Amino acid sequence: MCDFTLREYGCDPEHKRYIASRWCEEYSRTHKRCNPLRVCRREDWRHEVCGDCKERSPVDWEFMIQRNETQHKIKYSKKIANYYCLSFA
Numbered sequence: 001m002c003d004f005t006l007r008e009y010g011c012d013p014e015h016k017r018y019i020a021s022r023w024c025e026e027y028s029r030t031h032k033r034c035n036p037l038r039v040c041r042r043e044d045w046r047h048e049v050c051g052d053c054k055e056r057s058p059v060d061w062e063f064m065i066q067r068n069e070t071q072h073k074i075k076y077s078k079k080i081a082n083y084y085c086l087s088f089a
Contacts, residue, residue, distance in 0.1 A: 002027055002034040010046035011053040 003022040009015045018036035020027075027034060 001038045002036075003038055003040045004036040005041045005043055006036070006039045007043040007045050009048055009050040009053075011049045015050045015053065017050070 002020050002024045005019045005021045007017045007019060009017075018039070020033070021040060024034060026032070
């Protein structure tokens with residue numbers, strides 16, 4: 001059984017994180033995470049906001065990122081089509 005640290009945030013009473021502090025032998029073999037049943041330590045982070053609730057500031061290169069997923073799929077499929085045309089032509 002793995003040892004876990006419970007970190008509680010102040011943004012919402014339900015916002016908690018279980019962080020593995022020590023992996024068990026089974027995890028070493030299977031790389032499957034155990035259920036956080038064994039909490040060895042509690043951390044009070046009520047003065048902090050969890051990563052899900054933090055405000056995200058846009059990065060400087062935001063204008064370069066294409067957010068339209070359909071455009072990305074079309075460009076990707078064209079690249080694949082061009083690759084196959086060049087490969088088998």
